[in-house]
Amino acid sequence: MTKLSIPGKLFLAGEYAITSPGHTAILAATSMGLTIDISTATTTSSVRSNIIPTPWHFDITKPIQIGADTWRYVQAAIKIVQDYQAFQCQPITSQVQLTIHSTLNGPIGKLGLGSSSAVVVGIVSALNVHFALNLSLLTRFKLAGLAHYFVQKNGSLGDIAASTFGGVISFNSPDLSQLVDLDQPWINPAVIDQPWPNLQITPLAWPAQWRILLGATHESADTKTALQNLTLSSSFLTASQDCVAESIAAITASDYPAFVKALQRNQSLLQATLPAGYVTPKLAQLLANLGTHAGKISGAGYGDNGFAVVMDDATTLITNWQAAGLMTLPMTIFPENEVNHE
Incomplete structure (x- = not known):
């Protein structure tokens, strides 16, 4: 079994403007986030979570259907990796068991640290490690970003970048309207390997005493x-x-x-x-x-x-x-x- 730690996010500056492509925000990745365990399953695949009572069971070797329920972000993240690997002629062929434990939601309410974005980044990262896909950080960002964007139908992807890259970053939002048609039933995985207009992600050296x-x-x-x-x-x-x-x-x-x-x-x-x-x-x-x-x-x-x-x-x-x-x-x-x- 592999255990991964995925950070949450905190916007520090540039909110709202970041929703306009090409504009900039500053985000910090926070150690308060979630963990994901992934291991090989023998029959069918499953996902469990400490904040969703009912597990989701599926066959990872077959096309994933994205529903409107609480598993939709997980479903979209698995589907985008599944489709991208098929596009690369390296399809996923073995079942997995995933367990998500989040500290971003709880009985007293959300903390506002980006639970859905951390989940999609975590699923992409877990599949990347488990199947030794060797996906770059930028590719993992794009996969998680497209999955989140398709479910939510908006967003700058700054939270996805923070959870993927860690640290404190300067983030210029991409123009996804040139790449993705949200009126279509799903995403063409070919756009992952294309340059994304306006996208820039730059690490910032955060002062140690702050x-x-x-x-x-x-x-x-x-x-x-x-x-x-x-x-x-x-x-x-x-x-x-x-x-x-x-x-x-x-x-x-x-x-x-x-x-x-x-x-x-x-x-x-x-x-x-x-x-x-x-x-x-x-x-x-x-x-x-x-x-x-x-x-x-x-x-x-x-x-x-x-x-x-x-x-x-x-x-x-x-x-x-x-x-x-x-x-x-x-x-x-x-x-x-x-x-x-x-």
């Missing part, structure tokens, strides 16, 4: 709903790019005061652009209590979480966040370009 604190609301946010009927102006996109460029420069130079200002500017831009519901009462408390620390809302807003980057013990910040009903968790950055397996 620690990330997550402030989780346990209020689930729906990015798809948040993006409906939202038109992002060219001035917003330009201003977001400037904020992200300032953030990258600050990270690269380990310039904490500049990072504080860059995140403040990005947060103010988002609040000036998005509907009032973007900042929930708990997220308002998260922002109000940042003080002199770097931080902002992460991701779509409307719930989920925010973060602070600290260089001290942040005792007052933690106390105030907890008093506001925020679950406060220290985040460890998952190692760059590494998917752990035993």
